[in-house]
Amino acid sequence: MMDCKQILSEVSNYLDGDLSKEVKQAVEGHLGKCTRCSLVYSTTRETLRIVSDCGVFTIPVAEGTRLRARLKELFVQG
């Protein structure tokens, strides 16, 4: 039997579908019974969804313009 600590150490691999069949079953069995771990799992999954949806570190328009101007300058100088 895996305890909460062991289950949580597999949460990340579980999210990636990167577990053996046995461990995967153990994780799923535990998540079905343990509110605490299943809350950690669902909110971690939600975390990844939010991160990939929110367009993190979007380059400021001015920054792109400045970069291209600077590169042009450098190339002209040789």
Place this chain on the structure above:
Amino acid sequence: MSESPSDVSGENLARGDDDLPLLDRVLAGDAKAFEELVRRHEQRVYRVAMGITANHEDAEEAMQQTFLKVHQHVSEFHGSSKFSTWMTRIAINEALQIRRRRRPNVSLDELQDTKDGSLPKELRDWHDNPAQVFEKTRIREIVEAAIQSLPPLYRDAFVLRDVEGFTTEEAAAALGISQTALKTRLLRARLMMRDALAVFLQRKPTLASRASQVRWKIQDALLAGMRRAWKRADGGGP
């Protein structure tokens, strides 16, 4: 600002590398083509550079260095990977170099602080739809601050896997660590990110749970009052 074309080219056109025609023109010395190449990929390079350096000025420097390197070495690109992957690896290396120069002490020691198995602190359910609670830009600010607060070695793993969408294998290779190490760092990073976002996104305690807390407080107060009364009755002073 809408997503730059680079994001579309990177994720949706796995077959065929649509940078190749542009690269041919770059190799032929077409300056306009290089500018177009920069425009196409500056978003991705900036994201990686910010993710690794967590600092605006450093990211800017890394970006410039990356495109200079790309320009110098573009003839060495032979298409064994997609061009965007090749370029992103250059960006990762430039950003890591700048960070090492700024913070030579970032080391494995930093990883010892957070032992496995520490359970997340905040455990209430989250709002179903964060967009109803926060504006989109506010959510982005929260996420960016959370990423920037991660220990650098965890942040690298998180940025490459969960922001850039590298596979475990690609991310481990780009960082020069084993896949096992990558997975361990990613686990810690994801749980830390979860903790950081939980502060903002979890539901307030429900009325029922608040009511029971209030009941407990009243009972505690009553008990304390009774104890004081008993003490006085025993004649044990104030």
